[in-house]
Ligand code: SF4
């Protein structure tokens with residue numbers, strides 16, 4: 578069974594690993610509901626007791642799957658985390674209706690951990706306008722919420738402002754060994770430490786990126802522990818931080834679940850040598866990836882049909898694996914589906930939602946130009962060979 582720890586500030590005993598319901602297995606475009614339900618139940622059986630969902634995960638399907646998966650269990654044996662995704666609410670009443678709907682969908686009278694979702698300066702304006710936190714505090718007084726927190730994607734000054742404005746029980750941030758210094762995550766973590774606020778961690782493997790490092794970059798890990806998965810280093814690194822209450826992982830296979838659970842059973846924090854290896858890998862990664870997209874898809878849908886996360890994923894694979902033909906082939910497919918970067922009109926809509934503050938139109942233009950250049954190079958090579 579996975580380790581559980583009492584978090585004194587919350588008075589709750591939480592498993593070190595939490596299940597994030599944003600990347601369930603799929604059958605083509607649709608979520609495979611039966612597979613997702615059995616994965617959640619398997620996680621429960623393995624001792625995971627923290628389950629995190631949101632109305633925007635799998636277009637509302639995730640909450641439904643949670644409702645179905647947990648209806649067979651005693652409500653006091655697991656924690657549900659859900660979120661107010663303010664950007665899907667047209668007005669204050671729609672926000673209140675959404676909360677009530679979430680309770681119904683989850684088939685519960687209360688939500689253990691409720692978060693104001695993905696706070697950045699834009700979403701926070703709307704949160705204030707709709708008196709969102711005041712409403713959620715009232716829900717807490719009525720017993721419909723046990724602990725109130727927020728998840729965050731912006732800069733340090735915005736973070737401290739939000740922390741100062743309200744009395745929070747916990748906070749969820751993106752934390753992994755790559756973002757620690759790269760994206761200023763250390764500063765956010767230290768602030769939580771200073772305020773004694775439990776830290777829930779999302780993106781411990783950075784949307785899967787830290788699970789798929791190539792051999793060259795992962796060399797320090799492979800030399801030290803050849804049989805250990807690359808992803809395990811990311812999970813263990815973040816779990817070694819003392820202020821971390823739970824690490825969320827969006828698992829979609831039994832193997833991933835078993836691997837993660839085994840890592841956090843009889844857990845020992847990383848030692849100096851292991852931390853040194855992580856430092857070397859960070860250096861190696863920093864040299865190549867200049868678009869820190871996590872694939873969260875908050876920027877979607879683009880009104881011009883540009884598939885932003887897909888294009889960044891294709892580019893990221895190219896930067897890591899340096900396979901020109903795959904890059905050109907994959908990107909060409911996106912263009913042929915009408916989702917290429919050439920359709921971007923620089924309206925800027927996507928950027929206000931991007932937690933990573935990526936200059937999306939500029940990066941898209943750069944990638945499209947790279948595609949045109951590489952395609953021309955390949956065609957010239959082929960023409961040369963045909964002579
Ligand atoms: S800036 Fe470009 S990619 Fe972003 S939403 Fe507008 S058209 Fe789409």
Ligand code: SF4
Nearest residue numbers: 870871873874876931
């Ligand atoms: S570009 Fe930003 S918002 Fe879009 S998927 Fe990547 S990280 Fe998420």
